[in-house]
Amino acid sequence: MRVMDIEADRPKAVIVGTGGHAQVLWAAWQTLQNTPGQVSPLLMGWLEHAGYQGPTHLMDLPVYPETEAGLLALSEQGVWAFYFGIGMVTANPKRWDIFQRVQGYGFTPKTLIHPTAVVDSSAIIGPGCFIGARSVIQPFVKLGAAAIVNTGSIVEHHADMGQNVHVAPGSILCGHSQVGDHSLIGAGAIVLQQVSVGRLAAVGAGSVVLQSVAEGATVVGNPARPVLQGHNRNQMGQESVVS
Structure with missing residues (x-):
């Protein structure tokens, strides 16, 4: 099987969030790519809230808003998995609400x-x-x-x-x-x-x-x-x- 075929078969994912914890996940994902024998989903970008006004790209990957258009763009690329990059600096069930909502769009959480x-x-x-x-x-x-x-x-x-x-x-x-x-x-x-x-x-x-x-x-x-x-x-x- 050719390398391009293997890449095409890999699941595709986004990181939810763009803050410090999300960037730690990105760094861990990068390390996995350079580790022999490790296979992880292809990272296609970041998912942020609908009112996000930050940079359109982070680490050379696009940031998608949590809007109908943003979610449609991800689905058209075959993105149906996510890494959960929302941090937690205090006991906070709101983070769990976000996790469940993203699953509600049909995305599968990945560890x-x-x-x-x-x-x-x-x-x-x-x-x-x-x-x-x-x-x-x-x-x-x-x-x-x-x-x-x-x-x-x-x-x-x-x-x-x-x-x-x-x-x-x-x-x-x-x-x-x-x-x-x-x-x-x-x-x-x-x-x-x-x-x-x-x-x-x-x-x-x-x-x-x-x-x-x-x-x-x-x-x-x-x-x-x-x-x-x-x-x-x-x-x-x-x-x-x-x-």
Whole structure:
């Protein structure tokens, strides 16, 4: 089979979003292209919200608006897959709403695993996840859909992460820990073994979580203590959002 035939048979994808996290995904995708034996979808561009007014191209790839015309242009090129490039800087279910909406257009979420990550074969990885450079996923881990295990993080054996969870760079989830849907584990934080973090909760950067965290709580420090109760539904700071 000729190279051009192989290229034609590869699925085609876009990255949802154009912000910092989306560009990290692009860099990981680029690394995959230069890794022998790795095959990933052809990247055809970026998908942004209908009111997007930024550059028309990023990394030499077109940016498509989430409009009827933009979605039609993607479908005409045979693009029916996406990498989920919306970041998460606080516990935020809005990111999950975006993920579901893009699926509603008929796009299939793809998981992107950096080639330097170590993922045990027994781990269960949901659709639309990102596993960053030098991260480690140990045996019998479960990752829900749209989860992020960011650069250099470690998820130990039997840990269970829900949907739309972000484990920020350098964090550690110890064995048999649990993290509920839409929660954030801040950079460099540690969640000890057998400890649960409730849904919509946030763990501050550098915190050490010794006891379970209630749903919707924000905890910080060593040992981690609650500083805010109730659901945290703030916006995602400066990250690009398809809205």
